[in-house]
Amino acid sequence: MNTTPTPRIAIIGAGPGGLTCARILQRHGITATVHDRDAGPAARDQGGTLDLHADNGQIALREAGLLDEFFRLARPEGQEMRQLDPAGTMLFHHVPEPDERYKPEIDRGVLRDLLLNSLQPGTVRWGHALRAVTGPAEGPRHLHFTDGTTVEADLVIGADGAWSKVRRAVSPATPRYTGVSFLEAWFHDVETRHPDIAELVGQGGAAAADGERGLFAQRNGGDHIRVYIIQRVPADWITAGRLTDDGIRALLLERYRDWSPRLRRLIADNDGAYVDRPIFALPVPHVWEHNPTVTLLGDAAHLMPPLGVGVNLAMLDAGELALAIAHHDTVDEAIHAYEKTMLPRSTEMARLLDGAAEGLLSTELPDFATAADH
Structure with missing residues (x-):
């Protein structure tokens, strides 16, 4: 300039x-x-x-x-991708080429x-x-x-x-609320503390949805996994319901009751608090x-x-x-x-x-x- x-x-x-x-x-x-x-x-x-x-x-x-x-x-x-159904059956699996x-x-x-x-x-x-x-x-x-x-x-x-x-x-x-919200759950030291979840997610991401509910789990660096619990809910669903973490967990287990026990671990076995992330655009x-x-x-x-x-x-x-x-x-x-x-x-x-x-x-x-x- x-x-x-x-x-x-x-x-x-x-x-x-x-x-x-x-x-x-x-x-x-x-x-x-x-x-x-x-x-x-x-x-x-x-x-x-x-x-x-x-x-x-x-x-x-x-x-x-x-x-x-x-x-x-x-x-x-991390480009690996797995798509599952709510029963935990693998529908799609992309494994990246070495290069x-x-x-x-x-x-x-x-x-x-x-x-x-x-x-x-x-x-x-x-x-x-x-x-x-x-x-x-x-x-x-x-x-x-x-x-x-x-x-x-x-x-x-x-x-x-x-x-x-x-x-x-x-x-x-x-920004306006889209009507869809993410709830983030963290898992640490996954190879040691959560080996079943580590195996389920792989090195990249694993997703499942049933038309009303969704999950997306993604491997992070440092032996961490983050799970995004995806729902169609009011933006203030947690505060309006005065939900504690235990209350959130109980509600999610009920909402995902028809999903496989292995996938339900992604919403219930997390380390620490949930993080609310309503989606705006x-x-x-x-x-x-x-x-x-x-x-x-x-x-x-x-x-x-x-x-x-x-x-x-x-x-x-x-x-x-x-x-x-x-x-x-x-x-x-x-x-x-x-x-x-x-x-x-x-x-x-x-x-x-x-x-x-x-x-x-x-x-x-x-x-x-x-x-x-x-």
Whole structure:
């Protein structure tokens, strides 16, 4: 970018999208600061495992100069997929070829560390929870954080996820509940403590559904398995029912009473508390009037049901936005070029996945191996 002075770029959100954008900008000699609400990189669990696809997520990692390191850290064996019926009978089994690299798995925390460690020291400012974006559309913008501090920026990039505060500067849209909810259950030291579950799930994922209920179990790194219990329930079903973990377990065992005892272990033998994850999505299409100083990427721009596209699209968005900034003379031109590609692509994908959360319960399962990209 050839503007003078150099634009001040603020990225909100230190997830894969925001960090990828910062990394690629830095490779092109452009400074950006990432602000994140977490107190630090180890402030919370980063979630389960992701499959990064050759035609989007891996493209971004190549632009970031991190693809070889990704393959060193990833688990190609995680591409294994098993589809079962509620009786536990195997209906489908995909075993990846030894050199299969289309969508290897990597734990979210490992991917985040890979990206964080690639950035210049001080790039990420932790403990910065955004409250609001103010200032005229032509800039400069003012970022107001909950700790009372304010930062001025010429470009604000919203990489702050489903409940984006940056989104409010360009769009009134808010996510809506899809009617389908995930309940996450964790299993640790599975080869020793849960060998039967380890054998059932294999090295990748195992799925089953009966039209009303579903399960998706997925191997994570470090001898862990996460299970996603999928139901059509009110978003507040746990709080409204005042359910404790024991109450949740008893209710689930009743709801899945006709399933095989082996599959029922996936909902009852978990280590620790359940994690409630109701599925939200933005209205389709989600577009906004061009703004010369604010843009969005990833879930902030196009939150969709968790069917394997979320992180991949966020990273592709991030790469394309960073390259647009590097290759155009002004921020305004860069945003125009980026959104000209990103908005039609995300609209097309969102239309394909609109209502697809219901498909997670179908006995005619799609590529269920991607369902935990949440």
